[in-house]
Amino acid sequence: MINQQQLWDNEAAKQYDTPGEGMFSPDVLGPTVEVLSELAGDGAAIEFAIGTGRVAIPLAEAGVQVSGIELSHAMIARLREKVDEDRIPVVQGDMSRVRAEGSFTLAFLVFNTIANLLTQDEQVRCFENAASHLTPGGRFVVELWVPQLRSLPPGHGGTVEVSQPGYLLVDTYDVLRQHVVSHHVRFGPDLSDGRDARIGRTPHRYIWPSELDLMARIAGFELEARWAGWDRSEFTADSRSHVSVYRLIER
Template identity: 85%
Template structure:
């Protein structure tokens, strides 16, 4: 049994934020916040796995009342260095069962984080918990990558997903359990600066879009939109990720 609290410890929280780079870059955060603010429709929002506040803080600054759920004590502590609990209240707990309130207009779970839940049952319970948080007609937004099994060479169990100066991402697959372990290797781009590397690993359970839709239906949601990215571009068979917007039945 993998202990998620140990995975997302003080060291992970310390290295999570990359201001103005990667997922913290303005060209990534800007469209994300714009779409979420529009989908909230002036109502309150709750972020599942709020982390260090990457999305919640700018969304709050855009005028949306945001609450959160987060399992990691270390992530919450880092968030609290940025904003007070009066501005963004957070409940510490598992996103499959912790309650941050009711009658939210919007719930969201971004940057592949639903895959941190390593069983199908847990992922279904996450949708059910989202339904408990939302008002009738409320929306639940999932951002998730599409597993690239077509690029997995025969007889090989892994793929190189990112290769750039100072960083290498290798994913290894267990296709029977739909599990992926992401190996993050960080190093000095020039060997003259040293040959040591820092390696971190994170486990995931990947979900096909059709499986995700079924999970949503079991919890009372219908798919409203699916885009390839936050720019609302068309989702196609070649898309590497998707933003899926589900709407809770008004019944």
């Protein structure tokens, strides 16, 4: 059993923020906040797996009332260094089970985080939990990568996803359980602990877009839009990821 508290510990929280670069660059955050702000409208938003506030803080600065759910104590502590509880309230716990106070027009899960739930049952419960937070007609937005099984050579169980100076990302697949482990290899003279290389591993359960849509239907959602990214570009068979917008059906 994976101990998520150990996985997302103080060291992970400290390394997560890269201000102005990578996931934190204006080119990434600008379109993300624009889409989420539009979907929230005049209502409040809740982020599942809010982390250190990468998206929640600029969304709040854009005028949206934001709350969050987060499992990791370390991530919440890092968030609290930047904003207090009155500005962005956060409930600590499992995003597939924990309930936050209030009602919301928008719930969202970004950067593949739904895949941190390692069983299909947990992922379905996450959709059901999102539905329980939303007003009728509210939206649940999920950003998720598309499994790249077509790139697996015959007889091989892994792919090199990123190769950069000082960093290597290798994904290994268990196709029977729909599990993938991302191996993050950091190397070179910039390592603070003096080692030549450091390896971190994060497990995920990957989800096909069609399976994600079925989970949504079970929880009472319908697919409203799917794009290849936050720029709302067309999703195609060659897209490596997607942003899916589900609308809670009014009953």
